[in-house]
Amino acid sequence: MKGLLSVQGIKCGGIHCGIKKKNKDLAIIYSSVPCEWSGVWTKNRVKAASIIVNKKRLKDKVQAVVINSGIANSGTGLRGILDAKKMCKITASALNIPEFSVLCASTGKIGELLPMERIAKGIKRLAKKIDKGVSQDATSAIMTTDTKPKESEADLGDCKIAGIAKGAGMIAPNMATMLGFIVTDAQIERDVLRSMLKDVVNQTFNRITIDGDTSTNDMVVLLSNGLAGPPDLAKFKDGLFSVCADLARKIVEDAEGGTKIVRVVVSEAKSIKMAEKVASAVANSNLTKSALYGGSPPPGRILCACGYSGARINPKKIDIWLNQFLVVKDGAVIKFSESRVKSSLASSEIEIKIDLRRGKESVAFLTCDLSPEYVKINAE
Amino acid sequence: MKGLLSVQGIKCGGIHCGIKKKNKDLAIIYSSVPCEWSGVWTKNRVKAASIIVNKKRLKDKVQAVVINSGIANSGTGLRGILDAKKMCKITASALNIPEFSVLCASTGKIGELLPMERIAKGIKRLAKKIDKGVSQDATSAIMTTDTKPKESEADLGDCKIAGIAKGAGMIAPNMATMLGFIVTDAQIERDVLRSMLKDVVNQTFNRITIDGDTSTNDMVVLLSNGLAGPPDLAKFKDGLFSVCADLARKIVEDAEGGTKIVRVVVSEAKSIKMAEKVASAVANSNLTKSALYGGSPPPGRILCACGYSGARINPKKIDIWLNQFLVVKDGAVIKFSESRVKSSLASSEIEIKIDLRRGKESVAFLTCDLSPEYVKINAE
Numbered sequence: 182m183k184g185l186l187s188v189q190g191i192k193c194g195g196i197h198c199g200i201k202k203k204n205k206d207l208a209i210i211y212s213s214v215p216c217e218w219s220g221v222w223t224k225n226r227v228k229a230a231s232i233i234v235n236k237k238r239l240k241d242k243v244q245a246v247v248i249n250s251g252i253a254n255s256g257t258g259l260r261g262i263l264d265a266k267k268m269c270k271i272t273a274s275a276l277n278i279p280e281f282s283v284l285c286a287s288t289g290k291i292g293e294l295l296p297m298e299r300i301a302k303g304i305k306r307l308a309k310k311i312d313k314g315v316s317q318d319a320t321s322a323i324m325t326t327d328t329k330p331k332e333s334e335a336d337l338g339d340c341k342i343a344g345i346a347k348g349a350g351m352i353a354p355n356m357a358t359m360l361g362f363i364v365t366d367a368q369i370e371r372d373v374l375r376s377m378l379k380d381v382v383n384q385t386f387n388r389i390t391i392d393g394d395t396s397t398n399d400m401v402v403l404l405s406n407g408l409a410g411p412p413d414l415a416k417f418k419d420g421l422f423s424v425c426a427d428l429a430r431k432i433v434e435d436a437e438g439g440t441k442i443v444r445v446v447v448s449e450a451k452s453i454k455m456a457e458k459v460a461s462a463v464a465n466s467n468l469t470k471s472a473l474y475g476g477s478p479p480p481g482r483i484l485c486a487c488g489y490s491g492a493r494i495n496p497k498k499i500d501i502w503l504n505q506f507l508v509v510k511d512g513a514v515i516k517f518s519e520s521r522v523k524s525s526l527a528s529s530e531i532e533i534k535i536d537l538r539r540g541k542e543s544v545a546f547l548t549c550d551l552s553p554e555y556v557k558i559n560a561e
Numbered sequence: 562m563k564g565l566l567s568v569q570g571i572k573c574g575g576i577h578c579g580i581k582k583k584n585k586d587l588a589i590i591y592s593s594v595p596c597e598w599s600g601v602w603t604k605n606r607v608k609a610a611s612i613i614v615n616k617k618r619l620k621d622k623v624q625a626v627v628i629n630s631g632i633a634n635s636g637t638g639l640r641g642i643l644d645a646k647k648m649c650k651i652t653a654s655a656l657n658i659p660e661f662s663v664l665c666a667s668t669g670k671i672g673e674l675l676p677m678e679r680i681a682k683g684i685k686r687l688a689k690k691i692d693k694g695v696s697q698d699a700t701s702a703i704m705t706t707d708t709k710p711k712e713s714e715a716d717l718g719d720c721k722i723a724g725i726a727k728g729a730g731m732i733a734p735n736m737a738t739m740l741g742f743i744v745t746d747a748q749i750e751r752d753v754l755r756s757m758l759k760d761v762v763n764q765t766f767n768r769i770t771i772d773g774d775t776s777t778n779d780m781v782v783l784l785s786n787g788l789a790g791p792p793d794l795a796k797f798k799d800g801l802f803s804v805c806a807d808l809a810r811k812i813v814e815d816a817e818g819g820t821k822i823v824r825v826v827v828s829e830a831k832s833i834k835m836a837e838k839v840a841s842a843v844a845n846s847n848l849t850k851s852a853l854y855g856g857s858p859p860p861g862r863i864l865c866a867c868g869y870s871g872a873r874i875n876p877k878k879i880d881i882w883l884n885q886f887l888v889v890k891d892g893a894v895i896k897f898s899e900s901r902v903k904s905s906l907a908s909s910e911i912e913i914k915i916d917l918r919r920g921k922e923s924v925a926f927l928t929c930d931l932s933p934e935y936v937k938i939n940a941e
Contacts, residue, residue, distance in 0.1 A: 226890065227868030227876040256864045258877075258893030291861025292894025376696025396628045397865050467847070481671020485635045485777050488607030497638075512607065513638030552935035 184316025184332045188341045189366040189408040190214055194314025195322025198303025199290070200251035200296060205322035207303045209272065210362055213309055215242035215282060219375040222381045223399035229255035230265035231285045231536060232400060243404060244282040246362055247272040247304060248323050252349070253358065254295050255397040265294045271301050275308035288325055288347060288398055289356040320345045323360055329435050331479040335420040340367035340409040342420050346428040359386060361401035365534040366406030367417055377418055378403045384427035388546045389433050390458070396412045401425075412502040430547060439549030440559070442530045448543035449536050455492045459535060460546040462490030469550035473531060478498055478522045480508040483533060498538040504531060564696025564712045568721045569746040569788040570594055574694025575702025578683025580631035580669070580676060585702035587683045588628045589652065590742055591691055595662060596784040597620035599755040601762045611665045614781060623784060624662040626676045626742060627652040627684060628703050633738065634667040634675050635777040644675045651681050655688035666707055668727060668738040668778055695727070703727045703740055713807040715800040720747035720789040722800050726808040739766060740780035741808055747797055748783035748787030757798055758783045765805035768840070769813050771939035781805075801802035810927060818937070819929030822910045823853060828923035829916050835872045839915060840926040842870030850931035853911060858902045860888040863913060871937050874917055882914040906938070 185193045222232050228280075231254060247268050254261045269283040276283075287295070320330035324347050334343040348359035369377075382401050403421075433442055433466040445464045450456035463469060467485040472479035483501055487494055501509035504525040508517050525531075531550075565573045575588040592623075602612050613632060627648050634641045649663040656663075664770055667675070700710035702726050714723040714795055728739035750756075762781050783801075825844045830836035843849060846866040852859035863881055881889035886906040888897050905911075911930075 225865065225868035226637075226874055226940055227864055244694055253861070256889065256892065257896045258891060261893070291865060292889075328865060349688060395866060481633070481636050485605065488777060489606035499607075508670075509636065512636065513635040513641070517667050553937055557933055 182316070182332060183336065184334065185210060185319065185343045185345060185364055186316050187334050187336070188343050188364045190406050191364050192311045193316055193319040194307055194311050194316055195318035195423050196307050196319070198426045199299040200249055205318060206249055206251045207300065207307060208319040208322035209258055209307050209311060210246045210319060210364065211276060212364070212404060212406040214408065215244045216405050216406045217369060217371045217374055218243045218402065218404045219371070219378045221378060221401045223396060225397050225556055227256065227397050229253055229287060229398040229486060230257060231287050233262055234265040234269065235284045235400070236280055238284060241281045244278045245276055245281045245510070246284045246286065246402060247362070248286040248297065248362070248402070249300060250323050250325050251289040252293045253289045253291045253294055253398050256292040257294055260294060261488060264297055267297060268300060268304070271304045272308065272458035275305050276289065276311070281526055283446065284402060286360055286398070288323065288360055288402060291397065294357040316345070319553060323347045325358070326437055329431070331428055331431040331435070333424045336422050337412065337420045340365060340412040340417065342367070344423050344424045344428055346432060358396040359432065360399070361394055361425070363385060363401070363403045363421070363424060365403070365405050365515070367405055367412040368408035368410050369405045369417070373414070374403060374405055377421060381418065383408050385422065385429045388544060389429045389548065398462070432526045433547045433549055436549040438552045438554035440552050441473060441550045443470070443547040443548045443550060444530065444532045446532060446534045446543065447537065448534070449538050449540060450542045451461050451540035453542045453544060454541050455494070455537070455539070456544040458490045458492040459487050459537065460544050463533060463535065464546040466549040467551055470548070473526065475549040476523055476526045478503055478508060478517070478519065478526065480514045483535070484509055484512070484514070487535060494537055495539060500536040500538070502534040562696070564714065564716065565590060565699065565723045565725060565744055566696050567714050568723050568744045568753040569714070570786050571744050572691045573696055573699040573727050574687055574691050574696055575698035575700070576683060576687050578677040580629055585698060586629055586631045587592065587680065587687060588699040588702035589684070589687050589691060590626045590698065590699060590744065591656060592624050592744070592784060592786040592787065594767055594786050595624045596786045597749060597754055598623045598782065599751070599758045601758060601781045606674050607636065607777050609633055609667060609778040610637060610641035611667050613642055614645040614649065615664045615780070616659055618664060621661045623653055623664055624658045625656055625665060625763060626664045626666065626782060628666040628677065628720045628740065628742070629680060630703050630705050631669040632667060632675055633669045633778050635673045636672040640674060644677055644890045648679060648680060648684070652688065653682045655685050656691070659887050664782060666740055666778070666780060668703065668740055670778065700725045700937060705738070706817055707815055709811070711808055713804045714908040715804050717792060717796055718878040720745060721794040722747070722804050722876045724804045724808055726812060728812045738778040739812065741766065741805070743781070743783045743801070743804060745783070746787070746789035747785055747792040747794070748790050749785045749792070749797070753794070754785055757801060761798065761802050763807050765802065765809045766909070768924065769809045769928065783792050791874055794859060811893045813927045813929055816929040818932045818933050818934035819854060821930045823850070823930060824910065824912045825928065826912060826914045826923065826924040828914070829833060830922045831920035831922060833922045833924060835874070835917070835919070836924040837916065838870045839867050839874065840924050842866045843913060843915065844926040844928040845940045847931055852927070852933045853906065854930040855904055856906045858883055858888060858897070858899065858906065860894045863915070864892070864894070867915060877919040881917040881920070882912070884912055
């Protein structure tokens with residue numbers, strides 16, 4: 182896997198600069214030429230400094246992203262914003278590009294200030310050896326509680342797409358920072374890039390989290406340096422979707438304290454929005470997810486979550502399957518073989534399928550179970 | 562404590578009829594004369610049979626409530642509704658009162674049918690000895706994962722109010738059935754009773770749960786038999802508030818797997834609704850509650866929850882106190898004595914105070930911390 186380096190003109194790397202005690206904590210992604218770009222940002226009203234700073238670059242072309250892990254630089258007031266700007270400025274000067282062509286991102290503990298001296302030294306050191314950098318170092322350097330680096334690539338023939346991501350606390354998705362950085366050598370206009378990224382993120386990263394409930398630092402950024410020329414747009418969008426879906430899935434697979442992947446499919450909804458409401462309520466039900474951890478079939482808990490989802494469902498028309506077993510028919514829990522369903526729940530991936538019989542729309546959400554380990558991790 | 566029996570004309574009792582393996586599981590509350598009454602119901606679109614049946618009694622006077630624990634009779638379709646009606650009918654005939662003057666309630670596992678034969682026998686047995694019943698038996702008979710019975714009384718001089726409640730899974734308040742039964746000998750008109758109960762429940766039971774996210778069985782019922790004549794209404798409302806607040810607090814104190822009480826106070830909000838949104842987001846933040854379990858100060862997590870609460874807060878104006886210590890000022894986490902705050906978090910009751918500096922309204926929510934024990938209880 183060449184990771185981000187599979188894309189023409191892209192260089193990247195990651196080092197330990199001293200924000201964390203050990204492990205890499207500083208990454209740079211660099212393009213040899215300026216990029217059209219697009220970002221999707223947290224909807225949290227409390228925004229980290231990096232979000233505030235990046236949003237001022239919307240009219241500029243971008244040539245580099247600097248990312249630190251360990252400290253989120255959020256809840257840090259004006260000082261935090263000045264520090265984020267400084268990170269960009271130091272990176273720009275080290276790479277010899279304009280200040281406004283650098284984006285920044287942070288992830289880690291909220292409410293602490295960045296150790297700017299160490300970061301400044303780190304950026305200079307990293308920039309010097311960026312030509313020899315490898316993608317895996319960048320991927321490792323953006324990790325926090327992640328246990329595995331997350332990369333994905335797509336070779337579309339006429340162009341390439343590659344991405345890296347971090348994010349592990351999926352059980353409380355609303356609080357876990359999710360970062361994604363995607364690069365391509367396809368040449369795409371800014372407006373097309375924006376609408377495409379928004380669309381794809383809505384169907385991938387946003388279906389592993391709950392609508393609007395995001396951390397203060399969340400962002401997904403897509404850079405297009407155009408070195409491969411204009412692509413087949415439909416094929417490109419499919420490729421972007423597959424990279425984002427792959428990264429999103431890897432985030433869930435690495436969820437804090439999760440032991441199983443849970444796929445929640447809601448079908449025959451009147452609208453996508455209705456399907457999303459139901460899927461997200463079920464995917465976020467602590468009681469359902471505790472039961473799945475314990476291997477007990479929770480048909481009633483799922484039915485209950487459908488009811489409080491806020492969607493205008495008809496309770497008498499809900500059918501629910503656990504894996505291949507029908508457990509709720511016409512809104513009532515039916516008799517099912519407890520032992521067969523239980524043994525199917527022992528697998529590492531579980532599907533909850535909910536049929537609303539109200540229309541033709543469907544969505545799939547990915548989540549995981551809730552284990553005592555989750556609480557232990559977050560109590561520290 | 563005479564419990565419900567402190568109110569003139571009220572009789573009650575509880576027995577084991579065989580829904581649970583052991584422990585009491587069937588209760589009756591009876592008034593010697595018909596009562597004006599009011600109820601507050603779950604907002605879940607999937608409603609248990611008991612809710613559907615009770616809502617048909619709105620125009621009738623009520624003289625008894627029959628309650629079972631162990632099985633929620635929810636997600637049980639038409640058969641469930643017929644069973645709930647049957648419970649009322651058998652109770653009516655055993656007490657020699659009209660069928661439409663009996664309310665019913667159930668709590669326990671969703672998706673299972675009631676063992677009607679055992680319940681029928683139980684009701685007859687219980688009705689026969691209702692004259693000698695004690696309040697504590699009724700209170701015990703409505704418990705599920707509760708570890709303590711929950712009762713409260715208020716003697717207002719001109720009348721009395723008494724109530725019992727159950728409900729333990731407060732960490733996922735949206736799924737835990739909450740039942741409350743309150744009786745009074747005050748004589749109050751139906752409309753007054755209704756608006757008063759709604760008001761008081763909104764400020765007590767609904768501030769230990771999230772708005773709209775309720776189980777399929779939740780209800781709070783207030784019966785007024787009038788034997789003490791008309792009360793001082795203002796004093797009565799205060800008394801009702803104190804009984805409901807006391808019961809609500811007892812529910813939180815007995816929360817599944819909770820080890821500490823957490824009081825979330827939001828002040829200087831532009832509206833009550835804004836204050837409620839912020840308080841409920843913080844009170845339901847798994848990350849905040851895991852940190853409190855572990856005894857770590859979570860200023861950033863609290864700030865983040867304020868941001869995704871959906872309330873139109875100004876992030877730059879938020880101040881946050883943990884117990885008496887200021888930890889966030891003007892939306893930024895400030896330096897505080899980690900050791901002093903930590904040692905204050907070791908107490909059994911913690912206060913999070915959030916000042917929004919947007920107006921004059923304030924609310925207080927009660928919740929508890931999130932322990933690994935919670936997941937273990939709900940995995941079974």
